[in-house]
Amino acid sequence: MRLRIFLFRNLLPLFLISALVTCANASPAFIRTVTGTVTKISDGDTIHLTTPEQTILKVRLYGIDAPETDKINNKTGQINIPGQPYGDESWTALKSKIMGKKVKVDILDIDKYRRMVGMIYLDERNINLEMIREGYAEAFIEYLKEPYRSE
Numbered sequence: 093m094r095l096r097i098f099l100f101r102n103l104l105p106l107f108l109i110s111a112l113v114t115c116a117n118a119s120p121a122f123i124r125t126v127t128g129t130v131t132k133i134s135d136g137d138t139i140h141l142t143t144p145e146q147t148i149l150k151v152r153l154y155g156i157d158a159p160e161t162d163k164i165n166n167k168t169g170q171i172n173i174p175g176q177p178y179g180d181e182s183w184t185a186l187k188s189k190i191m192g193k194k195v196k197v198d199i200l201d202i203d204k205y206r207r208m209v210g211m212i213y214l215d216e217r218n219i220n221l222e223m224i225r226e227g228y229a230e231a232f233i234e235y236l237k238e239p240y241r242s243e
Contacts, residue, residue: 121237122198122210130190135161136182136229138207139190141197150207153220154200155236158182158229182228189222190214 126149132140134150136158141149159176161183193214201209212219223229 122200123202124199125196126199126208127194127196129194130192133183133187133191135159135179136186136223139186139212141195149197150205151197151199151212152203152205152207152209153223153229154209154211155232156220156223156229157232158186158223178228182223185226185228186219186223189219195219 126141126143128141128143128147128149130139131142131148134140137153137156139151139153141151143149159179159182160173161179162171162175163173164170165172190212196213197208197210198213199208199210203209224231
């Protein structure tokens with residue numbers, strides 16, 4: 093009886109850890125998948141998503157870099173930080189694709205600004221990849237991991 097308890101207490105955790113590592117290596121390394129409605133587009137690579145539970149998530153599109161838009165001071169209404177060329181076009185493109193629509197987000201990371209970082213899907217469309225292919229953003233090659241890097 094003592095041997096069974098010893099084995100259960102000492103080997104079961106090792107088995108579970110091994111199983112988790114095996115599963116993690118067999119699938120993409122995302123933290124969680126969430127769905128929600130896009131309620132705001134900040135620029136060509138950042139959105140706000142409202143989940144069915146009414147949680148608002150700020151999400152940075154994984155692996156892309158879009159030109160910045162003007163940053164406005166909320167108190168004065170003046171431009172605080174000027175945007176980059178084609179920032180408005182990138183913002184408009186992302187807005188026309190997903191604003192007000194229900195999307196799926198595979199969360200891959202949380203960045204230093206506490207934003208979720210993820211792959212955005214509208215139905216079967218990979219929105220991150222579309223933004224790059226259509227020229228509205230560049231791929232962040234140095235940060236992309238497989239299987240996203242090869243795409």
